[in-house]
Amino acid sequence: MKINPHLIGFDIDCVVADTMDAFIRLAAENYNLVVTPEQITRFRVEKCLDIDPVIIEKIFTHLLKTPEECGLKPMQGAVDVLTEMADYSLLNFVTARPDPDPIAAWLHAVLGPEVFRKVRLAATGEHNDKTEYINDMGLKYFVDDRARTCIQLAGEGINAIVFNQPWNKGRHNLPTVNNWLELRALW
Ligand SMILES: [Mg+2]
Known part of the structure; x- marks a missing residue:
């Protein structure tokens, strides 16, 4: 698929x-x-x-x-895959962070201004409110590390993909990826 x-x-x-x-x-x-x-x-x-x-x-x-000041780094492979993706698609992000501005600045810094132009970003402020934003963006698939979010999304008709992390292991029965190389292989 x-x-x-x-x-x-x-x-x-x-x-x-x-x-x-x-x-x-x-x-x-x-x-x-x-x-x-x-x-x-x-x-x-x-x-x-x-x-x-x-x-x-x-x-x-x-x-x-202040994610930039904290030295927050991208996950391995994320920038490469997103940069390639930006050639043919928008980059859609939905975060439970309450304020989009600091993380938008971080995305701008790590992706660079060119790729950042393709970014659509929604900040819900709530872990359990992502469905509405995902639907508004017209998305059918969503990648998240929080098992409860993924289970909720799956129950609301979105194809949730769990990004494997120690805190979500064994807490769901959904499709998973281990890293950005595996994600990239999905499209
Ligand atoms: Mg997360």
């Missing part, structure tokens, strides 16, 4: 952006806390890490408000 690239959209954090890598680094740099990727087994990291939830909140707020 091949997907029409015009019909696919992407979540940003932990799909396009390596948000967990940045989280781990900020925890170390700003709070002297050692977190390993293997420890992050829940989407809500406060449920799996023995760290003051106030600190976790502060790190995520930092990442929401």
Whole structure:
């Protein structure tokens, strides 16, 4: 099965952006806390890490408000695949972030102005409100790392594809991809 690239959209954090890598680094740099990727087994990291939830909140707020300053990096392969895709399609993103501006600036920085012109970005502010935005964009496929979001989307008629991460393993029965090379093979 091949997907029409015009019909696919992407979540940003932990799909396009390596948000967990940045989280781990900020925890170390700003709070002297050692977190390993293997420890992050829940989407809500406060449920799996023995760290003051106030600190976790502060790190995520930092990442929401100033992703560039935090040194947020793209996931491996994401920029190459999106750059190629921009030659023949819009790039559709729906994030649960509350404010589109900081992450739009980040996308502009990592993709460059040329590719960024093809970006359509919606910020829902809510993990459970993505369906409406995905439908408004006319998309039929959506890639996300949050199992509950994917299960909800699938129940509402969208072909959800789970981007494999430790916190979504074994929490769904949906199609998955491991990385951007596998995503690119879908269209
Ligand atoms: Mg995400």
